[in-house]
Amino acid sequence: MSDPSEITSPPLDAPAPQSSAEVPTYSGFVAILGKPNVGKSTLLNTFLGVKVAPITPKPQTTRRGVRGVYTDRQASEVRQLVFVDTPGFHRAKDALGEFMNREVRAAVVDVDVILWVVDLRRPPSDEDKEVARLLRGLDPSTRVYLVGNKLDAAKYPDEALELYGELVPNVSRTYRLSALEDPEAVYALRAELLGELAEGPLFFPEDIRSDQSRETWAAEIIRESAMTHLRQELPYAVAVQVLQWRDPEGDEPLYLMAELWVERANHRMIVLGKGGSMIREIGRSARKQLEVFLGHRVFLELEVVVRRAWREDPEALRELGFEG
Numbered sequence: 001m002s003d004p005s006e007i008t009s010p011p012l013d014a015p016a017p018q019s020s021a022e023v024p025t026y027s028g029f030v031a032i033l034g035k036p037n038v039g040k041s042t043l044l045n046t047f048l049g050v051k052v053a054p055i056t057p058k059p060q061t062t063r064r065g066v067r068g069v070y071t072d073r074q075a076s077e078v079r080q081l082v083f084v085d086t087p088g089f090h091r092a093k094d095a096l097g098e099f100m101n102r103e104v105r106a107a108v109v110d111v112d113v114i115l116w117v118v119d120l121r122r123p124p125s126d127e128d129k130e131v132a133r134l135l136r137g138l139d140p141s142t143r144v145y146l147v148g149n150k151l152d153a154a155k156y157p158d159e160a161l162e163l164y165g166e167l168v169p170n171v172s173r174t175y176r177l178s179a180l181e182d183p184e185a186v187y188a189l190r191a192e193l194l195g196e197l198a199e200g201p202l203f204f205p206e207d208i209r210s211d212q213s214r215e216t217w218a219a220e221i222i223r224e225s226a227m228t229h230l231r232q233e234l235p236y237a238v239a240v241q242v243l244q245w246r247d248p249e250g251d252e253p254l255y256l257m258a259e260l261w262v263e264r265a266n267h268r269m270i271v272l273g274k275g276g277s278m279i280r281e282i283g284r285s286a287r288k289q290l291e292v293f294l295g296h297r298v299f300l301e302l303e304v305v306v307r308r309a310w311r312e313d314p315e316a317l318r319e320l321g322f323e324g
């Protein structure tokens with residue numbers, strides 16, 4: 001992949017339907033719903049075959065409803081699935097949390113199918129029961145498919161799936177799979193979803209896979225690297241904003257400058273690490289990932305700044321793109 005525009009595109013607020021004169025087109029929206037950490041982002045990335053949503057072992061990694069687009073062109077037809085990846089539904093503790101829960105509710109209106117993702121390693125928790133309550137309140141015509149994930153690590157998958165199924169009577173189908181270990185099972189589900197699409201216009205151009213801007217996409221990769229490296233120390237108070245993106249000329253590396261926001265001066269010290277060792281490590285692994293996806297050398301400059309209580313500050317949230 002050498003051209004960044006193959007991965008991301010400028011944001012499309014109201015995507016204009018694309019016409020495809022020669023062959024019939026089929027399209028539909030699929031929401032991916034579930035409590036934090038069940039594997040929603042992993043599932044989306046496997047559906048798409050590219051990395052769109054950030055994945056880390058910490059809950060609440062996904063903060064916005066990333067949309068991924070999968071288009072399948074055959075000689076006789078074109079089919080397009082638009083995925084709405086929702087932030088993990090959870091009890092809101094701050095303004096950011098409330099924003100995330102609002103996103104989830106907005107995401108399930110007007111979709112053709114909801115994939116309710118659950119963790120088969122465990123029976124339903126209170127958080128799963130809250131998601132179930134949301135699903136039970138939907139228009140009964142909404143198709144809800146229960147996707148039991150993490151089958152590879154589950155001891156009693158059938159029993160667990162049954163317990164989840166009992167919570168939502170309008171579940172019309174159930175699947176057991178491992179988004180991480182068994183991509184073939186995910187592709188089979190994707191093929192079923194494609195096959196069920198109704199005839200309709202394509203919502204995105206065929207070569208687009210996400211409606212994130214390239215800056216947002218890069219910021220999410222950097223934040224994922226920060227969260228992975230910081231592990232115990234700093235749970236969720238890091239935000240990343242990409243301030244500069246300069247495309248390379250000739251052999252030069254692509255230049256990216258980003259700020260990491262933390263809430264307190266002592267958090268800044270943690271993120272910097274001894275003699276800058278932590279931020280260097282965060283930058284190094286983010287840069288490696290960016291280079292793989294962009295197919296080009298990257299020069300990544302990171303700055304750590306203190307933005308007090310940014311999660312409660314509407315202005316700061318707007319700067320980060322959390323409108324709503």
Ligand SMILES: Nc1nc2c(ncn2[C@@H]2O[C@H](COP(=O)(O)OP(=O)(O)OP(=O)(O)O)[C@@H](O)[C@H]2O)c(=O)[nH]1
Nearest residue numbers: 037038039040041042059060061062088178179180
């Ligand atoms: N064993 C196993 N682990 C998985 C599987 N799918 C995802 N995981 C892991 O579960 C963790 C969470 O995955 P994510 O895809 O980030 O989960 P999410 O539901 O999007 O999380 P939020 O963004 O917090 O809502 C990561 O450590 C994944 O590697 C699976 O099929 N099997």
